[in-house]
Amino acid sequence: MGAREQPAGGAGIRWMCDRLASVKNRGDLGQAIASIVLTYSVKDLQQMRWNFSEKIRNISPVYRKQLEETITGFLHGTYQDVRLMDQQGTFSSMRGPVADTSPAYWKMVAVQCTTRDAGEDRLRFLKFLLSAFCMFVQEIPGHPVGMSFPGGDKVQVIDGVYYCPVRTKANDVESALCPFCPALQTPEIGYLRPPVNASENRKQEFIKNCYDFHNFNG
Numbered sequence: 001m002g003a004r005e006q007p008a009g010g011a012g013i014r015w016m017c018d019r020l021a022s023v024k025n026r027g028d029l030g031q032a033i034a035s036i037v038l039t040y041s042v043k044d045l046q047q048m049r050w051n052f053s054e055k056i057r058n059i060s061p062v063y064r065k066q067l068e069e070t071i072t073g074f075l076h077g078t079y080q081d082v083r084l085m086d087q088q089g090t091f092s093s094m095r096g097p098v099a100d101t102s103p104a105y106w107k108m109v110a111v112q113c114t115t116r117d118a119g120e121d122r123l124r125f126l127k128f129l130l131s132a133f134c135m136f137v138q139e140i141p142g143h144p145v146g147m148s149f150p151g152g153d154k155v156q157v158i159d160g161v162y163y164c165p166v167r168t169k170a171n172d173v174e175s176a177l178c179p180f181c182p183a184l185q186t187p188e189i190g191y192l193r194p195p196v197n198a199s200e201n202r203k204q205e206f207i208k209n210c211y212d213f214h215n216f217n218g
Contacts, residue, residue: 010114013125017113020132021106027094029102030137034086037079037129045075048123066148074144078130081138098136105132105180112175131177142177153186163187 016036023029049072056064085091109128113121131142141162147155153165167178167185 010118010121013113013121014110016125017106017110021103023102024098025094026096026098026137026139027091029098030082030085030091030094030133033129033133033137034082034091037082037126037133038086040079040126042076042079044123044126045079048075048127051123063148070144070147074147075130077144078133082130082133094137099139099180099182101180102132102136105136108175135177135180135182139182141183142181143183155183156186 020029020032023032049068052071053064053068056067059067109125109132113125113128115121134140135142141155141164143155143164145155145157145162149165155165156163162183163186164178164181164183165186167181167183169178
């Protein structure tokens with residue numbers, strides 16, 4: 001994507017989204033995302049955390065603390081993953097294709113990050129960049145494992161399969177990550193759980209059974 005440059009207003013973000021949408025393999029996308037993410041600083045991550053804390057200030061103190069800790073870990077952890085993978089040249093060996101939902105994702109991001117003031121757009125774009133890095137480059141959920149949702153259900157990983165309790169329940173939210181997330185919908189109470197220490201074939205059998213016999217809308 002060329003030299004690392006800060007997003008320059010709405011037009012700059014739209015241009016970057018168009019470029020990111022055209023990338024076809026995971027390594028190239030990781031490199032392209034890194035070239036933007038690494039123009040941001042740790043202070044930007046801190047500001048994002050403060051903004052998030054302000055947004056959730058009226059919810060239950062216990063739940064608020066859980067969310068703040070989870071989101072802080074996600075922001076800093078993903079930023080460091082980007083930095084380290086860039087430094088170590090990891091992206092050059094990642095030649096697998098990007099998920100076919102990527103172009104639609106960047107189209108959504110362009111809309112969501114060009115409707116506010118420049119400072120807010122800039123930080124919001126960083127959030128979407130980090131989420132995209134997880135979903136399309138690392139192929140993990142856009143919400144971190146362990147993140148709790150109202151009701152107590154959490155994003156989980158069981159035998160290498162990711163599950164999210166809201167995977168199919170946020171399609172009416174224009175900025176939702178759910179339509180692009182590689183996680184499966186968490187089975188309802190009483191559903192079978194994935195077998196422990198199972199082979200890949202056994203895992204796929206479990207998933208197929210959920211779809212075929214339990215109306216599992218993943």
